[in-house]
Amino acid sequence: MTQKNGKKLDNTGWSRLSTLLTHSARPKPPSEGVFVNGPVTRGSTVLFPTVKDLNSNDEKRYNHELTYGAMGNDTQFSLEALIAAIEGGQHAQIVGSGLLACTFALQAFLKSGDHLLLPDSVYGPTRRFALKTLSRFGIETSFYPPLAGEEELKSFLKPNSAVIFVESPGSHTFEVQDIKMIARLAHENGAKLLLDNSWGIGAFQPFEHGVDVSIQALTKYPSGHSDVVLGAVTVADKADWKCLRDEAIYMGLCASSDDCWLTLRGLRTMALRLEKQSETAYDLAVWLKSRPEISMVRHPALPECPGHEFWKRDFHGASGVFGVELQSDVSLSAMENMLNNLHYFGIGASWGGYESLVLPTQGSITRCYKSGVPQNAAFRLQIGLESYEELRQDLERGLESLKTK
Numbered sequence: 001m002t003q004k005n006g007k008k009l010d011n012t013g014w015s016r017l018s019t020l021l022t023h024s025a026r027p028k029p030p031s032e033g034v035f036v037n038g039p040v041t042r043g044s045t046v047l048f049p050t051v052k053d054l055n056s057n058d059e060k061r062y063n064h065e066l067t068y069g070a071m072g073n074d075t076q077f078s079l080e081a082l083i084a085a086i087e088g089g090q091h092a093q094i095v096g097s098g099l100l101a102c103t104f105a106l107q108a109f110l111k112s113g114d115h116l117l118l119p120d121s122v123y124g125p126t127r128r129f130a131l132k133t134l135s136r137f138g139i140e141t142s143f144y145p146p147l148a149g150e151e152e153l154k155s156f157l158k159p160n161s162a163v164i165f166v167e168s169p170g171s172h173t174f175e176v177q178d179i180k181m182i183a184r185l186a187h188e189n190g191a192k193l194l195l196d197n198s199w200g201i202g203a204f205q206p207f208e209h210g211v212d213v214s215i216q217a218l219t220k221y222p223s224g225h226s227d228v229v230l231g232a233v234t235v236a237d238k239a240d241w242k243c244l245r246d247e248a249i250y251m252g253l254c255a256s257s258d259d260c261w262l263t264l265r266g267l268r269t270m271a272l273r274l275e276k277q278s279e280t281a282y283d284l285a286v287w288l289k290s291r292p293e294i295s296m297v298r299h300p301a302l303p304e305c306p307g308h309e310f311w312k313r314d315f316h317g318a319s320g321v322f323g324v325e326l327q328s329d330v331s332l333s334a335m336e337n338m339l340n341n342l343h344y345f346g347i348g349a350s351w352g353g354y355e356s357l358v359l360p361t362q363g364s365i366t367r368c369y370k371s372g373v374p375q376n377a378a379f380r381l382q383i384g385l386e387s388y389e390e391l392r393q394d395l396e397r398g399l400e401s402l403k404t405k
């Protein structure tokens, strides 16, 4: 074989090289010692010792065992086991984003001709998926007030209501829902109860309260460093797992090993971060409540938060994200000016990282609610790991600036 540059490499040379490249430095059987952390496992093809082993894949797909890369890998399975343990469920499926966890779970439990109930306070993109995508497949959605009592909620139910979705507390407006009552109503009507439990991770045990399917944006506290986008769906029941897992297989849903590994790493310190962030957030919420510029603080641990009694009854703790509403005489532009000039609070979406964030929420509040919610300028705070005193002073300077506008 002659190369362009005239150099010769005979067939023996090529074949020796290609065999070497293919078969050297491959995984070894485990030795006695192990690292504290598992590796990032990457892969598409899984090799089996025999054809019989290859053909036994069907059952393995439901048991978090290696069959093919798109069905998961060891890094993903480790994360799935940890999320299921945190949520108190049996099985979790990791997918590429928190939003995908919401949309895929809805897709798994709904079919054409079904009716879906979404709370009016739901995360905006989940609302959009119902209106833009599910509607194209013949699934009708009704929006119910998150704090609807039993009789009012019953009036939204139809014979074909297959899923009641809850998000507690609600994005931006922080209503805590009466999950126990909603679960009973759902099950009496043969519907599944799906919960977006992103805010309540570790503080709300969904399956103890009758939830069938629990959804997590792992992007938030679990990964914890604003460098990963990932989601999880957890179930406690075997038949629900079959339904969910089938949908993941049919759709080809999988996640990046690197993102799973980063999330596992983040989770090791999540309890510490949550403890600190939740304490600073609560202290700031109490302080903000005392300020004359503020009409309401929507923090589930404060009695004035809508649904506070359900938080008290059902939750072990609060996270570090809450809403603030300014007095009605504060204009939107004055608020924007205040937010632009905060020193420690970045302006941006998402939450659960180590750094503090602020997000104006007034637009989404008026968009979601038909009535009954004040139209004041409002924002949401995500409290990071900075010191209480520095964050308080930053907010104080901001609130003082409202007076001069």
Ligand SMILES: *Cc1c(COP(=O)(O)O)cnc(C)c1O
Residues within 6 Å of the ligand: 097, 098, 099, 100, 102, 123, 167, 171, 196, 198, 199, 217, 218, 219, 220, 229, 230, 231, 350, 351
């Ligand atoms: C952030 C968030 C999501 C979406 O998560 P991504 O990973 O950003 O797609 C879903 N639900 C709630 C309540 C969220 O806060």
